[in-house]
Amino acid sequence: MQKSFYTVWTFARLNAKRFFRDRLAIFFTVVFPLIFLFIFGAINKGGGSVSFNVAVINESSSSFAQTFVKEAADSKVFKINKSITSLNDAKEKMKRSELDATIVLPADFGQIKSGQYPAGQMLVYYSPNNEQSGQALTSILQEQFNQINKQFVDVSVPFTVKAQSTQEASLSRFDYTFAGLIGFSVIGLGIFGPVNVFPELKKQGILRRLHTTPLRVWQYFVANVLSQGVIGIVAIAAMFATSVVVFDLHMKGSYLTFVLFILLSIFTIYGIGLALGGWAKNERQAAPLSNLITFPMIFLSGTFFPRFLMPEWLQGVSGYLPLTPVIDGTRLIVTEGKGFIDVMPQMGLLAIWSVIIYFIAFRVFRWE
Amino acid sequence: MSAIVKVKQLKKSYDGKTVVNGISFSVEKGEVFGILGPNGAGKTTTLEMIEAIRPIDGGTAHINGINVAERPQEVRYIIGVQPQSPAFQDKSKLKEILEMFAAAYGEKIDPNELLASVDLLEKADAYVENLSGGQRQRLSIAASLVHNPKVFFMDEPTTGLDPQARRNLWDLVKSIQKRGITVILTTHYLEEAEMLCDRVAIMDEGNIIALDTPKNLVKQLLSRGFTKKHHVEQANLEDVFIDLTGKHLRD
Numbered sequence: 001m002q003k004s005f006y007t008v009w010t011f012a013r014l015n016a017k018r019f020f021r022d023r024l025a026i027f028f029t030v031v032f033p034l035i036f037l038f039i040f041g042a043i044n045k046g047g048g049s050v051s052f053n054v055a056v057i058n059e060s061s062s063s064f065a066q067t068f069v070k071e072a073a074d075s076k077v078f079k080i081n082k083s084i085t086s087l088n089d090a091k092e093k094m095k096r097s098e099l100d101a102t103i104v105l106p107a108d109f110g111q112i113k114s115g116q117y118p119a120g121q122m123l124v125y126y127s128p129n130n131e132q133s134g135q136a137l138t139s140i141l142q143e144q145f146n147q148i149n150k151q152f153v154d155v156s157v158p159f160t161v162k163a164q165s166t167q168e169a170s171l172s173r174f175d176y177t178f179a180g181l182i183g184f185s186v187i188g189l190g191i192f193g194p195v196n197v198f199p200e201l202k203k204q205g206i207l208r209r210l211h212t213t214p215l216r217v218w219q220y221f222v223a224n225v226l227s228q229g230v231i232g233i234v235a236i237a238a239m240f241a242t243s244v245v246v247f248d249l250h251m252k253g254s255y256l257t258f259v260l261f262i263l264l265s266i267f268t269i270y271g272i273g274l275a276l277g278g279w280a281k282n283e284r285q286a287a288p289l290s291n292l293i294t295f296p297m298i299f300l301s302g303t304f305f306p307r308f309l310m311p312e313w314l315q316g317v318s319g320y321l322p323l324t325p326v327i328d329g330t331r332l333i334v335t336e337g338k339g340f341i342d343v344m345p346q347m348g349l350l351a352i353w354s355v356i357i358y359f360i361a362f363r364v365f366r367w368e
Numbered sequence: 369m370s371a372i373v374k375v376k377q378l379k380k381s382y383d384g385k386t387v388v389n390g391i392s393f394s395v396e397k398g399e400v401f402g403i404l405g406p407n408g409a410g411k412t413t414t415l416e417m418i419e420a421i422r423p424i425d426g427g428t429a430h431i432n433g434i435n436v437a438e439r440p441q442e443v444r445y446i447i448g449v450q451p452q453s454p455a456f457q458d459k460s461k462l463k464e465i466l467e468m469f470a471a472a473y474g475e476k477i478d479p480n481e482l483l484a485s486v487d488l489l490e491k492a493d494a495y496v497e498n499l500s501g502g503q504r505q506r507l508s509i510a511a512s513l514v515h516n517p518k519v520f521f522m523d524e525p526t527t528g529l530d531p532q533a534r535r536n537l538w539d540l541v542k543s544i545q546k547r548g549i550t551v552i553l554t555t556h557y558l559e560e561a562e563m564l565c566d567r568v569a570i571m572d573e574g575n576i577i578a579l580d581t582p583k584n585l586v587k588q589l590l591s592r593g594f595t596k597k598h599h600v601e602q603a604n605l606e607d608v609f610i611d612l613t614g615k616h617l618r619d
Binding site: 007 | 420452453454469472474
């Protein structure tokens, strides 16, 4: 037993050493997911604030209209496309959804009417495919004008609606992005890695040679799982640190729970890679099958966009994929501060998958 | 002397094509035994069946009294295997390769001592991808001997090596034999067989067509009235090459 442990330990130790000497491997395992993190993080940063891509066409020379245009340009709500000067140009852009809406100030907008105060009607154009932003924009503008109107005409309004934020911490879009990209990283570590490595080791006869020694399949598996676990923790830690520093991620749960959860996640997903890479005789066998298994998981488990956006029946099905508990559990622990007991359902699902996956992996493993 | 490897009626076929056709031979303890034959004769398949990495279709193989097909795991502890083209994972240091192979047998070794025995001590901390072909062969031999096997299999050990590396490898094989290890090797270089092997089996199309000492095989041929057409020179081109370039290793 002690000898067996020494065998496993030596293989694991040398595997990990080899990895950390290999710049290409480090790039794909550690740096590559970071690039995704930067891209998706930048897209989904902030979360709360909304801004509209609009064109403003001012046909009026009134000072009120001039002031409005200037203030709109300073406002964070609008991103004004200054290159558009005619309604026809604007319509072209709206057709392609490059613009959310176009604001037109007619020639008489802001002219002083009845000698007392400026008045006018502003027009908001939007195309049918942008109806939501068009209407949201209209109501924001309406609210603004209500404020202005009050200054000119004192009216008391019997019924009003006031919007108020609950002030409770809610999940930002980045919280979903983070959990999803952790899932993506685990897939990279657990599946893309071994699916490339094992067929190559078979091609060079390295595994066949090990087969002439008394090394057992389980020893080889455990050694690989151990080294991959260490590598995985390093890769996930890099993502975590970047998210905290650059994207203002707040760790709400316990680090110990998170580390244990990630280790179980890597164990489960790596089993898929072991099964695929261990079964395949060469890259040509490994690549199509691994794509067939990996891509549906990436898209259905909430890697790049959250699962709640999917139709309900699909959410039901995708909830049982092995990657889904990885992403859900990460979100629950990191952004919602849930504890060990709360993520039991996720860990249970991972455990069940592990049993199935490793059973298959042992059955299909080939040394050459 | 007693037989350490016994092979009886060994058979193997792929997709209905017979590759090894019921061959029998035995190898004495401490012998260097050669299996000669052209490409596709079944040499490698024969070795792989005895090494317990390829299922045996028919017949039996015993190593040190252990049935290979029935107790392959026990056989693995007493054999060392040198593959045709040894490869190692990149970014491994030489001493780590030996540590790893020893660990596969559950053993802890001093890698430097083994590296010194194959003239690679100064490369202990080099990465395997920076080795020459001959150095890789020597590392591979050291890796096969980490557990002091009783029988050492070498599959075409000198294919692709330059004459210096080849001669060096021959010396190495002889020193392994001196340690009391039985060596079974395949080759298609006949002078190599003549130089190294105590006995050779000549294989063709899955059958052993001759088995004896190199000397006896030549004697039998001559007794059948064979004469060479050309007068044999006292030296050949390889002798000239070695004389001009020296015997020392180039890697």
